[in-house]
Amino acid sequence: MKIFFIFLLCFIFCQISIADEVKRKLPFPSYVSAVKYPDSLFRLGIEGTTIVVVEILPGGTVGRTAIEKSSGNKKLDKVAEEAIKNWKFSLEKGDEWSTYPEYIKIPVSFKIKDKRDKYSIFNNYL
Secondary structure (H helix, E strand, O other): OHHHHHHHHHHHHHHHHHHHHHHOOOOEEEEOOOOEOOHHHHHHOOOEEEEEEEEEOOOOEEEEEEEEEOOOOHHHHHHHHHHHOOOEEEOOOOOOOOOOOEEEEEEEEEOOOOHHHOOOHHHOEO
16 A cells, blocks of 8 residues: 555656646747857868757856767867857746756757858858
């Protein structure tokens, strides 16, 4: 009987936390600094996608960041992570910030749009 009661309490608390998760909406970027394609890697034609996990503190500033999936190039990963540290986030009108940080994943792709024109300064920014 004691085990059933503990299981029932766990089930109820899990349902409450799931319901809270459904009601919350994730913050969205309100200020995004440009991610500059490193010139040396651009000239070499090195591409990749980095997935950065971002801790968003109450109020919308970025706390900690971490690389979840590397692009395969440490320099591309570092550039993506450093740029995201300057971002600011907002909530939809009427929503309030949680007292706890939010965690989201942001993919940053480094792709050369036109390999024939890979030295063009206009392709350096994504």
